[in-house]
Amino acid sequence: MRKSYRVKKETEFQQVFETRNSYANRQFVIYVLEKPGQPHFRVGISVGKKIGNAVARNWVKRRIRQSITELKPQLKQDADFLVIARPTVAGKSQAETKAYLSHALKLAHLLDND
Known part of the structure; x- marks a missing residue:
């Protein structure tokens, strides 16, 4: 995923958080x-220390980014959103991560083919 598709700055994260427009399942919280x-969506990914050590957190972030890349054609383009991973996502396979993330994105009305 290119950098233009990412929410990187603290002020941008805060803008999304301040909307208080959130959707959640057991594995993810999505702020929109x-x-x-x-022109296209932007995503910020947050994985807290409760997930595990740095290796585990980076593993989860890579799986989230891969899932978003696979879902990219179906995602709503005119939104910034944050994906916050909950501890239950640690140790899940790529297929499970994608399924859980897809479910959370559907709850947030970010997938075009609801």
Whole structure:
């Protein structure tokens, strides 16, 4: 996923958090900020220390990024969103991670083919 598709700055993260527009399942929390006219979606990924050590956290982030890349054609383009991983996602396979993330994105109305 290219850098233009990422929410990187602290101020951008805070803008999305301040909307208080969140959706959750047992594995992920999704915060959404609608941005009409934006050429493509942007995503921020947060994995806390409760997931495990740095290796485990990076493993989870890679799986989330891969899942988003696979779901990219179906994602709503005019939004910024944050994906926050909960501890239950640690140790899940790529297929399970993608399924759980897809479910959370459907709850957030970010997948076009609801």
